[in-house]
Amino acid sequence: MLILVLNSGSSSIKFQLLDMPSGELRCSGLVERIGSPNARFYLKTKDAEVDIKKGLADHKKGLAVIADSLMDPKLDLLQAGEQIRGVGHRVVHGGKVYSATVRVNKAVKDKIKELASLAPLHNPNNLLGIVVSEELFPEATQVAVFDTAFHQSIPEKAHRYAIPNSFYDKYGVRVYGFHGTSHKYVSEQVAEYLGKIPSRMITIHLGNGCSITAVKDGKSIDHSLGFGPSNGLIMGTRSGDIDHSLIFYLIEELGYSAKEVNQILVGESGMYGLTGFKDLRDIQKAAAKGDRKSLLALDMMNYRIQKFIGAYAAIMNGLDVLVFTAGIGENSALVREGVCRNMDYLGIKIDPDRNQNPQRGIWELQSDDSRIKILIVPTNEELEIARQTYRLLQ
Numbered sequence: 001m002l003i004l005v006l007n008s009g010s011s012s013i014k015f016q017l018l019d020m021p022s023g024e025l026r027c028s029g030l031v032e033r034i035g036s037p038n039a040r041f042y043l044k045t046k047d048a049e050v051d052i053k054k055g056l057a058d059h060k061k062g063l064a065v066i067a068d069s070l071m072d073p074k075l076d077l078l079q080a081g082e083q084i085r086g087v088g089h090r091v092v093h094g095g096k097v098y099s100a101t102v103r104v105n106k107a108v109k110d111k112i113k114e115l116a117s118l119a120p121l122h123n124p125n126n127l128l129g130i131v132v133s134e135e136l137f138p139e140a141t142q143v144a145v146f147d148t149a150f151h152q153s154i155p156e157k158a159h160r161y162a163i164p165n166s167f168y169d170k171y172g173v174r175v176y177g178f179h180g181t182s183h184k185y186v187s188e189q190v191a192e193y194l195g196k197i198p199s200r201m202i203t204i205h206l207g208n209g210c211s212i213t214a215v216k217d218g219k220s221i222d223h224s225l226g227f228g229p230s231n232g233l234i235m236g237t238r239s240g241d242i243d244h245s246l247i248f249y250l251i252e253e254l255g256y257s258a259k260e261v262n263q264i265l266v267g268e269s270g271m272y273g274l275t276g277f278k279d280l281r282d283i284q285k286a287a288a289k290g291d292r293k294s295l296l297a298l299d300m301m302n303y304r305i306q307k308f309i310g311a312y313a314a315i316m317n318g319l320d321v322l323v324f325t326a327g328i329g330e331n332s333a334l335v336r337e338g339v340c341r342n343m344d345y346l347g348i349k350i351d352p353d354r355n356q357n358p359q360r361g362i363w364e365l366q367s368d369d370s371r372i373k374i375l376i377v378p379t380n381e382e383l384e385i386a387r388q389t390y391r392l393l394q
């Protein structure tokens, strides 16, 4: 069964075409800089690449280019009689309504629209992708896969903020959590790999955005991102946890507007604010040359992650498995080593050689005398969206 996965952002649409249930990737690609005369369409198959620049006025034009290429006989992506049966859409915010993947109907679209107040940068674009896809793939079932869904199992004591009840009751102010598709995918991969669901696991997603989840018996029970995707760990350009009195200081004493403060904390902080680099590879290079700012930023990043590991081990009464995933988690031996340093009180001991030389796929990093399994588990959010779409269409 052919499933198209769409991740529709403000000026880009990423896509993958997968044959399910095998998960074989027919092609992947993106359109970016939608709305500019310089938009780019890129598609990659097993044996071909298309990379063109042309004006794409809006999402409809962007998605039409994707649809045309999928049908292009030269690219040979669809065999005779084959058609796309389902389109799985990444939707960032499902509020407290959606704890599972759903078929899209009018009520679902209305709800995604309503939830835009909680995710103004994401939900409107996700919805636009759905609406355009309904027009371009009328035969296919449209399916919404929510980033927040996996974290709906977080209990009330962990998902509530200690602010007046009315904000929760009236406006739904609570921890929602994000990156749920990734945390769910890697925790299920671990269960499959170990042949059982681990009782106490921590999954650490370290990419441009970073988050950490306490996964008890396969369910998310606490998570570092909260009402919005800015809390917790230090990220590429986001500060993670700060004391909220800082926000009032910036506004009331230093004269910044609320909008400017948001831009500072979300777009100019994190590793970028500390070093001037957004990409961890540049920070590692600078640190290797002794750059003090980069060394400190790496120390701060690891320190914050260690604090969360300690907290989550505490709430789960111990730990069995620690998982690293996403761009940094899968690729930075330096960060993995830093995170696991001096954690032997918890039974976390990394093997330096295994950490330096990981093989593809799931890879064990712990030393022989580590009580905790430490794993790299490559994430694959698109495959997870395709799987969930496939399951719903069965």
Ligand code: AMP
Pocket (backbone or CB within 6 Å): 206, 207, 208, 209, 236, 278, 279, 280, 281, 326, 327, 328, 331, 332
């Ligand atoms: P993601 O959001 O999962 O795509 O992760 C993107 C981030 O992963 C990049 O901004 C880099 O900081 C980081 N990254 C990717 N490759 C490497 C690498 N080989 N070493 C260190 N960091 C990496």
